[in-house]
Amino acid sequence: MSAVAGHALSLRSISRRYGDAFAVRNVSLDVASGQFLTLLGPSGSGKTTILMMIAGFVEPTGGRILLDGRDITALPPERRDFGMVFQGYALFPHMSVAENIAFPLRVRKMGRAERDAKVRAALDLVQLENFAERKPSQLSGGQQQRVALARALVFEPSLLLLDEPLSALDKKLRAELQEELKALHRRVGRTFINVTHDQDEALSLSDSIAILNQGHLIQVGAPAVLYERPATRFVADFLGKSNFIEGEAEATAGGFLLRRGAARVVAGGAARMGRTLLSLRPERIALLPEGAVEDNVVEGRIATWSYVGAGYALTVATADLGEIHVNLPAWRIPVSPAVGLPVRLGWSRDAAVAVAEDAA
Numbered sequence: 001m002s003a004v005a006g007h008a009l010s011l012r013s014i015s016r017r018y019g020d021a022f023a024v025r026n027v028s029l030d031v032a033s034g035q036f037l038t039l040l041g042p043s044g045s046g047k048t049t050i051l052m053m054i055a056g057f058v059e060p061t062g063g064r065i066l067l068d069g070r071d072i073t074a075l076p077p078e079r080r081d082f083g084m085v086f087q088g089y090a091l092f093p094h095m096s097v098a099e100n101i102a103f104p105l106r107v108r109k110m111g112r113a114e115r116d117a118k119v120r121a122a123l124d125l126v127q128l129e130n131f132a133e134r135k136p137s138q139l140s141g142g143q144q145q146r147v148a149l150a151r152a153l154v155f156e157p158s159l160l161l162l163d164e165p166l167s168a169l170d171k172k173l174r175a176e177l178q179e180e181l182k183a184l185h186r187r188v189g190r191t192f193i194n195v196t197h198d199q200d201e202a203l204s205l206s207d208s209i210a211i212l213n214q215g216h217l218i219q220v221g222a223p224a225v226l227y228e229r230p231a232t233r234f235v236a237d238f239l240g241k242s243n244f245i246e247g248e249a250e251a252t253a254g255g256f257l258l259r260r261g262a263a264r265v266v267a268g269g270a271a272r273m274g275r276t277l278l279s280l281r282p283e284r285i286a287l288l289p290e291g292a293v294e295d296n297v298v299e300g301r302i303a304t305w306s307y308v309g310a311g312y313a314l315t316v317a318t319a320d321l322g323e324i325h326v327n328l329p330a331w332r333i334p335v336s337p338a339v340g341l342p343v344r345l346g347w348s349r350d351a352a353v354a355v356a357e358d359a360a
Protein backbone atom coordinates (compact mmCIF):
# COMPACT_ATOMS: atom_id res chain seq x y z
CA MET A 1 0.00 0.00 0.00
CA SER A 2 1.27 3.47 -0.78
CA ALA A 3 1.97 5.87 2.04
CA VAL A 4 -1.10 8.06 1.66
CA ALA A 5 -2.20 9.51 4.96
CA GLY A 6 -5.69 8.86 6.24
CA HIS A 7 -8.38 11.48 6.05
CA ALA A 8 -9.38 13.60 9.02
CA LEU A 9 -13.11 13.57 9.67
CA SER A 10 -15.31 15.97 11.63
CA LEU A 11 -18.92 15.46 12.53
CA ARG A 12 -20.49 18.82 13.40
CA SER A 13 -23.62 18.40 15.40
CA ILE A 14 -25.10 15.76 13.11
CA SER A 15 -28.58 14.39 13.71
CA ARG A 16 -30.82 11.84 12.03
CA ARG A 17 -34.50 11.88 12.77
CA TYR A 18 -37.07 9.27 11.72
CA GLY A 19 -40.50 10.81 12.23
CA ASP A 20 -40.41 12.14 15.78
CA ALA A 21 -37.63 9.86 16.96
CA PHE A 22 -33.95 10.72 16.85
CA ALA A 23 -31.64 7.85 15.88
CA VAL A 24 -28.69 10.25 16.31
CA ARG A 25 -28.85 13.56 18.10
CA ASN A 26 -26.37 16.45 17.80
CA VAL A 27 -23.24 14.34 17.65
CA SER A 28 -19.97 16.26 17.25
CA LEU A 29 -16.79 14.28 16.89
CA ASP A 30 -13.31 14.81 15.44
CA VAL A 31 -11.30 11.92 14.09
CA ALA A 32 -7.66 12.77 13.35
CA SER A 33 -5.87 11.44 10.30
CA GLY A 34 -4.63 7.87 10.87
CA GLN A 35 -6.66 7.43 14.04
CA PHE A 36 -8.49 4.25 15.05
CA LEU A 37 -11.81 5.39 16.48
CA THR A 38 -14.39 3.00 17.89
CA LEU A 39 -18.10 3.75 18.28
CA LEU A 40 -19.34 1.80 21.27
CA GLY A 41 -22.83 1.61 22.69
CA PRO A 42 -25.82 -0.62 23.30
CA SER A 43 -28.11 -1.88 20.56
CA GLY A 44 -30.09 0.96 19.03
CA SER A 45 -27.75 3.71 20.26
CA GLY A 46 -27.12 5.03 16.73
CA LYS A 47 -23.76 3.47 15.79
CA THR A 48 -24.76 2.14 12.37
CA THR A 49 -26.70 5.31 11.60
CA ILE A 50 -23.57 7.41 12.25
CA LEU A 51 -21.49 5.12 10.04
CA MET A 52 -24.10 5.23 7.28
CA MET A 53 -24.15 9.04 7.42
CA ILE A 54 -20.34 9.11 7.15
CA ALA A 55 -20.54 6.71 4.20
CA GLY A 56 -23.26 8.82 2.57
CA PHE A 57 -26.02 6.19 2.51
CA VAL A 58 -28.12 7.97 5.11
CA GLU A 59 -28.66 11.70 4.88
CA PRO A 60 -28.35 13.67 8.12
CA THR A 61 -31.46 15.66 9.05
CA GLY A 62 -29.16 18.21 10.71
CA GLY A 63 -25.50 19.10 11.00
CA ARG A 64 -22.50 18.77 8.72
CA ILE A 65 -19.76 16.29 7.89
CA LEU A 66 -16.29 17.60 7.04
CA LEU A 67 -13.49 15.65 5.39
CA ASP A 68 -10.12 17.34 5.78
CA GLY A 69 -12.07 20.53 6.42
CA ARG A 70 -14.21 20.22 3.26
CA ASP A 71 -18.00 19.90 3.62
CA ILE A 72 -19.06 16.51 2.19
CA THR A 73 -22.55 16.39 3.71
CA ALA A 74 -24.20 16.40 0.28
CA LEU A 75 -21.57 14.34 -1.58
CA PRO A 76 -22.90 11.01 -2.96
CA PRO A 77 -21.36 7.83 -1.48
CA GLU A 78 -19.47 6.80 -4.62
CA ARG A 79 -17.63 10.11 -4.62
CA ARG A 80 -16.52 9.70 -1.00
CA ASP A 81 -14.51 6.62 -1.86
CA PHE A 82 -14.42 5.13 1.63
CA GLY A 83 -13.71 1.47 2.27
CA MET A 84 -16.52 -0.35 4.05
CA VAL A 85 -17.09 -3.63 5.81
CA PHE A 86 -20.60 -4.09 7.06
CA GLN A 87 -22.26 -6.48 9.47
CA GLY A 88 -22.61 -9.91 7.86
CA TYR A 89 -19.79 -9.26 5.32
CA ALA A 90 -21.65 -10.18 2.12
CA LEU A 91 -19.11 -11.52 -0.38
CA PHE A 92 -20.27 -12.32 -3.90
CA PRO A 93 -20.85 -16.08 -3.63
CA HIS A 94 -20.33 -16.88 -7.33
CA MET A 95 -16.95 -15.12 -7.47
CA SER A 96 -13.63 -16.49 -6.28
CA VAL A 97 -11.73 -14.78 -3.49
CA ALA A 98 -9.49 -13.02 -6.02
CA GLU A 99 -12.50 -11.87 -8.09
CA ASN A 100 -14.23 -10.57 -4.98
CA ILE A 101 -11.19 -8.51 -4.07
CA ALA A 102 -10.72 -7.32 -7.66
CA PHE A 103 -14.32 -6.08 -7.85
CA PRO A 104 -13.80 -2.52 -6.54
CA LEU A 105 -10.85 -2.16 -8.94
CA ARG A 106 -12.95 -3.30 -11.92
CA VAL A 107 -15.60 -0.79 -10.99
CA ARG A 108 -12.85 1.82 -11.07
CA LYS A 109 -11.76 0.57 -14.53
CA MET A 110 -8.24 -0.32 -13.48
CA GLY A 111 -6.11 -2.22 -16.04
CA ARG A 112 -5.51 -5.94 -15.71
CA ALA A 113 -1.83 -5.96 -14.73
CA GLU A 114 -2.16 -3.33 -12.07
CA ARG A 115 -5.33 -4.96 -10.77
CA ASP A 116 -3.66 -8.36 -10.41
CA ALA A 117 -0.74 -6.85 -8.55
CA LYS A 118 -3.05 -5.03 -6.14
CA VAL A 119 -5.16 -8.13 -5.52
CA ARG A 120 -2.00 -10.10 -4.70
CA ALA A 121 -0.83 -7.39 -2.31
CA ALA A 122 -4.24 -7.30 -0.60
CA LEU A 123 -4.26 -11.10 -0.24
CA ASP A 124 -0.81 -10.86 1.35
CA LEU A 125 -1.99 -8.20 3.71
CA VAL A 126 -4.72 -10.44 5.16
CA GLN A 127 -2.57 -13.55 4.86
CA LEU A 128 -4.72 -15.42 2.36
CA GLU A 129 -2.14 -15.80 -0.44
CA ASN A 130 -3.10 -19.44 -0.99
CA PHE A 131 -6.86 -18.95 -1.12
CA ALA A 132 -7.21 -16.80 -4.23
CA GLU A 133 -9.13 -19.36 -6.29
CA ARG A 134 -11.52 -20.57 -3.60
CA LYS A 135 -15.18 -19.62 -3.47
CA PRO A 136 -16.48 -17.91 -0.29
CA SER A 137 -18.46 -21.05 0.60
CA GLN A 138 -15.14 -22.92 0.86
CA LEU A 139 -13.80 -20.57 3.53
CA SER A 140 -14.25 -20.37 7.29
CA GLY A 141 -16.08 -17.37 8.77
CA GLY A 142 -12.81 -15.73 9.79
CA GLN A 143 -11.33 -16.22 6.33
CA GLN A 144 -14.43 -14.72 4.72
CA GLN A 145 -14.09 -11.81 7.07
CA ARG A 146 -10.51 -11.28 5.96
CA VAL A 147 -11.59 -11.35 2.30
CA ALA A 148 -14.15 -8.65 3.08
CA LEU A 149 -11.41 -6.59 4.72
CA ALA A 150 -9.08 -7.11 1.75
CA ARG A 151 -11.87 -6.04 -0.61
CA ALA A 152 -12.42 -2.88 1.43
CA LEU A 153 -8.70 -2.08 1.53
CA VAL A 154 -7.67 -2.95 -2.03
CA PHE A 155 -8.51 0.41 -3.56
CA GLU A 156 -6.50 2.11 -0.82
CA PRO A 157 -9.27 4.17 0.73
CA SER A 158 -7.98 6.72 3.16
CA LEU A 159 -10.94 6.08 5.46
CA LEU A 160 -12.20 2.65 6.39
CA LEU A 161 -15.63 2.13 7.96
CA LEU A 162 -16.17 -1.12 9.85
CA ASP A 163 -19.59 -2.08 11.23
CA GLU A 164 -19.09 -4.95 13.67
CA PRO A 165 -16.92 -6.85 11.21
CA LEU A 166 -15.96 -9.45 13.80
CA SER A 167 -19.25 -9.95 15.63
CA ALA A 168 -20.14 -13.24 13.93
CA LEU A 169 -16.93 -14.96 14.99
CA ASP A 170 -16.12 -17.10 18.01
CA LYS A 171 -14.09 -15.61 20.81
CA LYS A 172 -10.67 -17.00 19.91
CA LEU A 173 -10.91 -16.19 16.21
CA ARG A 174 -12.24 -12.76 17.05
CA ALA A 175 -9.23 -12.13 19.27
CA GLU A 176 -6.89 -13.21 16.45
CA LEU A 177 -8.57 -10.97 13.91
CA GLN A 178 -8.55 -8.09 16.37
CA GLU A 179 -4.78 -8.43 16.52
CA GLU A 180 -4.64 -8.53 12.73
CA LEU A 181 -6.87 -5.50 12.42
CA LYS A 182 -4.63 -3.60 14.79
CA ALA A 183 -1.48 -4.65 12.92
CA LEU A 184 -3.15 -3.75 9.63
CA HIS A 185 -4.06 -0.34 10.92
CA ARG A 186 -0.44 0.22 11.96
CA ARG A 187 0.85 -0.95 8.57
CA VAL A 188 -1.46 1.07 6.32
CA GLY A 189 -1.73 4.21 8.46
CA ARG A 190 -5.30 5.01 7.34
CA THR A 191 -8.16 6.32 9.41
CA PHE A 192 -10.34 3.49 10.77
CA ILE A 193 -13.80 3.93 12.24
CA ASN A 194 -14.99 0.74 13.86
CA VAL A 195 -18.34 -0.13 15.41
CA THR A 196 -18.56 -2.75 18.11
CA HIS A 197 -20.57 -4.04 21.05
CA ASP A 198 -17.46 -5.66 22.46
CA GLN A 199 -15.85 -3.53 25.17
CA ASP A 200 -12.62 -5.50 25.23
CA GLU A 201 -12.27 -5.01 21.49
CA ALA A 202 -12.88 -1.29 21.90
CA LEU A 203 -10.35 -0.98 24.72
CA SER A 204 -7.58 -2.93 23.02
CA LEU A 205 -7.84 -1.64 19.44
CA SER A 206 -8.73 2.01 19.64
CA ASP A 207 -6.81 5.25 19.87
CA SER A 208 -10.09 6.77 20.86
CA ILE A 209 -13.54 5.48 21.88
CA ALA A 210 -16.85 7.31 21.49
CA ILE A 211 -19.57 6.07 23.85
CA LEU A 212 -23.13 6.43 22.59
CA ASN A 213 -26.46 6.02 24.29
CA GLN A 214 -29.89 6.65 22.76
CA GLY A 215 -28.40 8.64 19.90
CA HIS A 216 -26.32 10.90 22.16
CA LEU A 217 -22.55 11.00 22.33
CA ILE A 218 -21.86 10.61 26.04
CA GLN A 219 -18.05 10.70 26.22
CA VAL A 220 -15.11 10.39 23.87
CA GLY A 221 -11.48 9.80 24.76
CA ALA A 222 -8.53 7.42 24.93
CA PRO A 223 -9.47 3.96 26.27
CA ALA A 224 -7.57 4.35 29.54
CA VAL A 225 -9.11 7.77 30.19
CA LEU A 226 -12.62 6.46 29.64
CA TYR A 227 -12.00 3.44 31.80
CA GLU A 228 -10.22 5.23 34.65
CA ARG A 229 -12.17 8.50 34.52
CA PRO A 230 -15.68 7.76 33.27
CA ALA A 231 -17.73 10.97 33.17
CA THR A 232 -21.11 9.43 33.91
CA ARG A 233 -22.74 6.43 35.53
CA PHE A 234 -23.59 5.06 32.09
CA VAL A 235 -19.97 5.12 30.89
CA ALA A 236 -18.69 3.53 34.10
CA ASP A 237 -21.33 0.82 33.83
CA PHE A 238 -21.08 0.17 30.10
CA LEU A 239 -17.30 0.12 29.77
CA GLY A 240 -16.42 -2.56 32.30
CA LYS A 241 -18.29 -3.03 35.53
CA SER A 242 -18.59 -0.73 38.51
CA ASN A 243 -19.85 -0.41 42.03
CA PHE A 244 -21.78 2.79 42.67
CA ILE A 245 -21.85 4.50 46.03
CA GLU A 246 -24.04 7.54 46.55
CA GLY A 247 -23.81 9.91 49.49
CA GLU A 248 -23.17 13.41 50.79
CA ALA A 249 -19.68 14.73 50.14
CA GLU A 250 -17.62 17.25 52.07
CA ALA A 251 -14.20 18.58 51.06
CA THR A 252 -11.08 17.35 52.85
CA ALA A 253 -7.37 17.99 52.32
CA GLY A 254 -6.54 16.34 48.97
CA GLY A 255 -10.02 15.04 48.19
CA PHE A 256 -13.36 14.54 49.88
CA LEU A 257 -15.24 12.42 52.34
CA LEU A 258 -18.49 10.75 51.34
CA ARG A 259 -21.05 9.96 54.06
CA ARG A 260 -23.68 7.36 53.48
CA GLY A 261 -25.63 6.52 56.61
CA ALA A 262 -23.05 5.44 59.16
CA ALA A 263 -20.45 4.73 56.47
CA ARG A 264 -17.55 6.99 55.47
CA VAL A 265 -15.67 6.69 52.20
CA VAL A 266 -12.54 8.75 51.54
CA ALA A 267 -11.75 9.66 47.95
CA GLY A 268 -8.95 11.58 46.25
CA GLY A 269 -9.11 14.11 43.42
CA ALA A 270 -10.97 17.40 43.17
CA ALA A 271 -12.95 18.39 46.25
CA ARG A 272 -16.71 17.76 46.10
CA MET A 273 -19.62 19.03 48.12
CA GLY A 274 -23.17 17.75 48.41
CA ARG A 275 -24.85 14.83 46.68
CA THR A 276 -22.16 12.74 44.96
CA LEU A 277 -22.02 9.44 43.09
CA LEU A 278 -18.83 7.38 43.22
CA SER A 279 -17.78 4.66 40.80
CA LEU A 280 -15.49 1.98 42.18
CA ARG A 281 -14.08 -0.73 39.89
CA PRO A 282 -14.34 -4.30 41.26
CA GLU A 283 -10.66 -4.94 40.49
CA ARG A 284 -9.56 -1.99 42.62
CA ILE A 285 -10.83 -3.69 45.78
CA ALA A 286 -8.68 -6.09 47.81
CA LEU A 287 -9.56 -8.69 50.43
CA LEU A 288 -7.45 -7.51 53.34
CA PRO A 289 -5.49 -10.04 55.34
CA GLU A 290 -5.77 -9.95 59.16
CA GLY A 291 -4.44 -6.65 60.58
CA ALA A 292 -3.85 -4.91 57.22
CA VAL A 293 -4.89 -1.24 56.88
CA GLU A 294 -6.18 0.74 53.88
CA ASP A 295 -7.71 4.18 53.25
CA ASN A 296 -11.11 2.51 53.12
CA VAL A 297 -12.06 -0.66 54.97
CA VAL A 298 -15.49 -2.28 54.94
CA GLU A 299 -16.53 -5.53 56.58
CA GLY A 300 -18.95 -7.97 55.02
CA ARG A 301 -19.71 -11.55 54.10
CA ILE A 302 -19.31 -13.29 50.77
CA ALA A 303 -22.79 -13.53 49.22
CA THR A 304 -21.83 -15.18 45.92
CA TRP A 305 -18.59 -16.19 44.29
CA SER A 306 -17.57 -17.65 40.97
CA TYR A 307 -14.33 -18.85 39.52
CA VAL A 308 -13.69 -17.13 36.20
CA GLY A 309 -10.39 -18.68 35.12
CA ALA A 310 -8.23 -15.60 35.54
CA GLY A 311 -9.44 -15.26 39.13
CA TYR A 312 -12.58 -14.91 41.21
CA ALA A 313 -15.65 -12.69 40.99
CA LEU A 314 -17.25 -12.14 44.39
CA THR A 315 -20.21 -10.22 45.68
CA VAL A 316 -19.83 -9.19 49.28
CA ALA A 317 -22.81 -8.16 51.37
CA THR A 318 -21.92 -5.24 53.67
CA ALA A 319 -24.06 -3.56 56.29
CA ASP A 320 -22.81 -0.09 55.40
CA LEU A 321 -22.58 -0.06 51.61
CA GLY A 322 -24.86 -2.85 50.40
CA GLU A 323 -23.58 -5.40 47.90
CA ILE A 324 -20.10 -4.83 46.55
CA HIS A 325 -18.61 -6.57 43.53
CA VAL A 326 -14.98 -7.60 43.84
CA ASN A 327 -12.76 -9.14 41.15
CA LEU A 328 -9.53 -10.72 42.28
CA PRO A 329 -6.77 -12.58 40.52
CA ALA A 330 -6.50 -16.07 42.05
CA TRP A 331 -3.11 -15.28 43.61
CA ARG A 332 -4.51 -12.32 45.53
CA ILE A 333 -7.23 -14.14 47.39
CA PRO A 334 -6.04 -14.98 50.90
CA VAL A 335 -8.90 -17.40 51.70
CA SER A 336 -10.90 -20.12 49.94
CA PRO A 337 -14.10 -18.34 48.95
CA ALA A 338 -17.26 -19.67 50.55
CA VAL A 339 -20.73 -18.20 50.90
CA GLY A 340 -21.14 -16.57 54.32
CA LEU A 341 -17.40 -16.17 54.93
CA PRO A 342 -16.61 -12.90 56.75
CA VAL A 343 -14.13 -10.71 54.82
CA ARG A 344 -12.61 -7.25 55.07
CA LEU A 345 -12.60 -5.20 51.88
CA GLY A 346 -10.09 -2.43 51.33
CA TRP A 347 -9.39 0.16 48.67
CA SER A 348 -7.20 3.23 48.34
CA ARG A 349 -8.56 6.78 48.25
CA ASP A 350 -7.73 7.14 44.54
CA ALA A 351 -9.68 4.00 43.54
CA ALA A 352 -13.11 5.65 43.49
CA VAL A 353 -13.99 8.45 41.07
CA ALA A 354 -16.93 10.82 41.16
CA VAL A 355 -19.25 10.42 38.16
CA ALA A 356 -22.29 12.39 37.02
CA GLU A 357 -25.74 10.85 37.25
CA ASP A 358 -27.12 10.16 33.75
CA ALA A 359 -29.26 12.85 32.19
CA ALA A 360 -32.90 11.78 32.05
Ligand SMILES: Nc1ncnc2c1ncn2[C@@H]1O[C@H](COP(=O)(O)OP(=O)(O)OP(=O)(O)O)[C@@H](O)[C@H]1O
Pocket (backbone or CB within 6 Å): 018, 022, 023, 024, 041, 042, 043, 044, 045, 046, 047, 048, 049, 050, 197
Ligand atom coordinates in the same frame (compact mmCIF):
# COMPACT_ATOMS: atom_id res chain seq x y z
N1 LIG B 1 -34.66 3.43 8.59
C1 LIG B 1 -35.04 3.60 9.85
N2 LIG B 1 -36.31 3.97 10.16
C2 LIG B 1 -36.69 4.16 11.42
N3 LIG B 1 -35.90 4.01 12.50
C3 LIG B 1 -34.63 3.64 12.27
C4 LIG B 1 -34.14 3.42 10.94
N4 LIG B 1 -32.82 3.06 11.05
C5 LIG B 1 -32.53 3.06 12.36
N5 LIG B 1 -33.61 3.40 13.10
C6 LIG B 1 -33.66 3.51 14.57
O1 LIG B 1 -32.59 4.33 14.99
C7 LIG B 1 -32.01 3.85 16.18
C8 LIG B 1 -30.52 3.63 15.99
O2 LIG B 1 -30.32 2.54 15.09
P1 LIG B 1 -28.88 2.02 14.70
O3 LIG B 1 -29.04 0.97 13.67
O4 LIG B 1 -28.03 3.18 14.35
O5 LIG B 1 -28.38 1.40 16.08
P2 LIG B 1 -27.03 0.59 16.42
O6 LIG B 1 -26.37 1.34 17.52
O7 LIG B 1 -26.26 0.34 15.17
O8 LIG B 1 -27.63 -0.77 17.00
P3 LIG B 1 -27.06 -2.29 16.88
O9 LIG B 1 -25.98 -2.38 17.91
O10 LIG B 1 -28.25 -3.10 17.28
O11 LIG B 1 -26.60 -2.53 15.48
C9 LIG B 1 -32.77 2.60 16.54
O12 LIG B 1 -33.73 2.93 17.51
C10 LIG B 1 -33.42 2.19 15.25
O13 LIG B 1 -34.62 1.49 15.46
Ligand SMILES: [Mg+2]
Pocket (backbone or CB within 6 Å): 047, 048, 049
Ligand atom coordinates in the same frame (compact mmCIF):
# COMPACT_ATOMS: atom_id res chain seq x y z
MG1 LIG C 1 -25.72 -1.44 14.13
